[in-house]
Amino acid sequence: MVGxxxxxxxxxxxxxxxxxxxxxxxxxRALAINEQVHGPDHP
Structure with missing residues (x-):
């Protein structure tokens, strides 16, 4: 899987x-992965 x-x-x-x-x-896609991992409010 690509990060x-x-x-x-x-x-x-x-x-x-x-x-x-x-x-x-x-x-x-990168944004979606980051939001899934860190949550949508993560800076």
């Missing part, structure tokens, strides 16, 4: 390559 940090890092690389459309679902 939230890995997904976030990949999304940043894709964004920097001009592929923001491909990055967005990865960032959303």
């Amino acid at each position: 939230a940090d890995t997904l976030g890092n990949l999304a940043i690389v894709l964004r920097d390559l001009g592929k923001a459309r491909d990055a967005e679902p990865l960032l959303r």
Whole structure:
């Protein structure tokens, strides 16, 4: 299983390559994982 940090890092690389459309679902998945692990109010 890929962790939230890995997904976030990949999304940043894709964004920097001009592929923001491909990055967005990865960032959303990373956020969902972080919210599940830490709760929605975690900074």
